[in-house]
Amino acid sequence: MKKILYYTLLIVFASCKDEPVTNATDYAAYLQPSPNTRLQQIEEELTFWQNRPPGDIIAESKIASLYAKRFAYTGNITEIHLADSLYRQVNTLNHTTSSGTFRSLAANCITQHRFLQAKQYIDSALALGDDKYLTVLMEFDVSMELGDKDRARRALNSLADKNSFEYLIREAKFKDHVDGDLDAAIVLMEKAYDKIKDNANPALYCWIKSNLGDFYGHANRYRESYKCYLEVLATDRHYYHALKGIAWLAFSHDKDVANARKIVAYLQQRHPVPDYELLLSQLAAGEQDSVGYKRHLTAFLAAAENPLYGGMYNKYLFGIAAGELNDPARCLQIAQEEVAHRPTPEAYSWLAWAYCRNAEVSKAMEIVRRHVAGKCFEPDALFYTGKIYQAGGEKKEARKYLQAAKESAYELGPVMSGKIDESLKTL
């Protein structure tokens, strides 16, 4: 058994006949520390509004939005909590006259994965009724997070302009998440990019380009993915999501752990969020460095379990509890919490996997049949589904889902791919 895993891993690692897509000279310049002018602008703007006397809700609202913007660069979660309390204060004056603050509060909740609370804010904004277009866009976003695909669809259908940037990026998300049609999603994202490319607002440009980078990566179109990330960095070298994307490409596709680690080391200096420790644990695993793997995973857990993050890292905490920690009780706890907060097919896939790990296979099978099968295309959920069918003795279904998971080998990374191959061989 262990031997099989060993050879599988070796094969996965050695079988990369593709030319590498990343090249350290392309992004070396972005790993040199340089002043973040956009962050400086945010600071200056903050100073301007903070000079206003207390009780100025226009200033407070601006300050809150600047905290939320600054979070994107600093990764400091307290910014989001500060923004939250300011918005709540502002809303005591705005809640009967204007929906804007409800939307800002909802956006903050989405960042924190507090989706049910976000839904309440959006419902309040809808009840007020002004700026309905903007509220409906967020109604879609929240409904998707909550797994309410019917409401999400209705929200999309109610938008008059089916050709706007805002519509296209959401239709793309629907195609990807609900229909599982990544290719169609990419076409829509490209169309959305076309809409704004001539009128480049840097923030929007970086958003669409880095998302396109992710989508191309998921579709195994690595070169296009890489190109997108480089274009983002050419516009904003501090758009860390793009650097992280390149690190993942270097690791997952090129098996270039050394350069991936270099990128992550830089990111950790600039943008202290727990995510990088998790990425480092994967790099260590890829190098079969079990000591490093454990060290980084422990560091990730210590950071991500900070109560300030709420449920933001539940996906990973679940994965770790299910895998490394091998703690079925903790798995069940996280999965139940997640299902209570957002009853999505993905959350149900965790719950099912948790039951499966707690030796309640029939319960797991029932949940999979009712809530997950054919409804969720996240690679890890496909993996769990396959494994549950395997445990339930339904080999054909198991093979189907594991093979589907295998198609996302890039997203799952080399180690998980090995696990899938191993399972498939036993079927």
Add this chain to the structure above:
Amino acid sequence: MKLYSYLLIAAGLLTFSACNKDDDKEKTYYQTQDQMARPAINTVFVSAADKDMFNTTTPSMMNGAFASKFKSTLLALNPGYTTNLLGLNADQFTNVLVTDVLNASTTAPTTFYDGTNVLTGRALADDVIDVELTLIFGGPTGASNPGLTSDKVSANDKAFLSSFPYLATPH
């Protein structure tokens, strides 16, 4: 699967460039998102629920759609409203307000209201908020509810220019 997806994308791109070419032949239209004339009217008189509708209702249709709502808002803001400095009762006043256009004169000097001339435009320095507050809260003489008839901000924080483009340089 892969090949198919590439074909799809290629097809998508083709359709797109075809569309762009068509733009020259077909007309490009622009659809109303926001509209405005008199300052703060929308903010004061239009409820959140009506705001989107008001902002896309053409002015000639505003009276029919919103006059009675404007009147109830006026009477909610100032339950003691009888008439105002212009001698307008609640119906007359809301009839003026509800059609949100900025009246301007090509003959008289410009003022929002200077005690003599009424609504011959809006000059940069006009204290439009005090005019509106006085007409809403000030009663027939303009002297009622003194705490509500002026926001006690009477001028811009930067001097205007005497020549084009008139607005002060940015801060």
Add this chain to the structure above:
Amino acid sequence: MKKKKMLLTVLAAAGITTAGLVYAADHIDAPAVTNRSTDITDVYVFRGQDVNNLVFVANTQGLLAPSATGAAQWDANTLIEFNIDNNEDNIEDLVIQGIYNNGMMRVYGPVKPSETGNRSQLEGKVTAEVSVTPYGSAANIGTGSGMKVFAGPRDDPFFFDLNQYKKIIAGTATSFNNPGTDAFAGTNVLSFVVEVPKTMLNAKNGKLNVWVETKKKV
């Protein structure tokens, strides 16, 4: 090789199964739509320095702090339109349109629109244009067809104690303060300014009704 194998055995025993969870869920939240190019803050119509002219001002994207002003952008898909009724029926008889294109603000009209109401197209030919004034530069003034035109950031000419007003409406205050506090002090807007000879406006009885619409390309 042996060493690796040993390591791997340890690894497998440690149960590295979480690898691969990093990337899948990593979509970024949808971008917020705020301070839109279509948000009108104020409209002014006044007699020009040359009293034979009227000046039309449309301000958009308000409450820009100085450090945020340089980044504020015009949108090539947003039409800014002065609607002018010159015969007292509150239906536009003339429009003056401004649309941003590649660093320039192009003006169409004053011209009778081919249709009235919420849907517009660019009417006729460009009558005047000006290159948009960047933040911090002296004002560019364009001319054409007897008109002057400006587009760029300016001090927000509006003054109002909006905060106190909101408190009064929300019932947490009962009157304005003396002195009040101008909520718009120190902030900028994007201004579109057109000065037009009155003779081009054909006002009946010397009266015009004006409103501004922002319209998005569909």
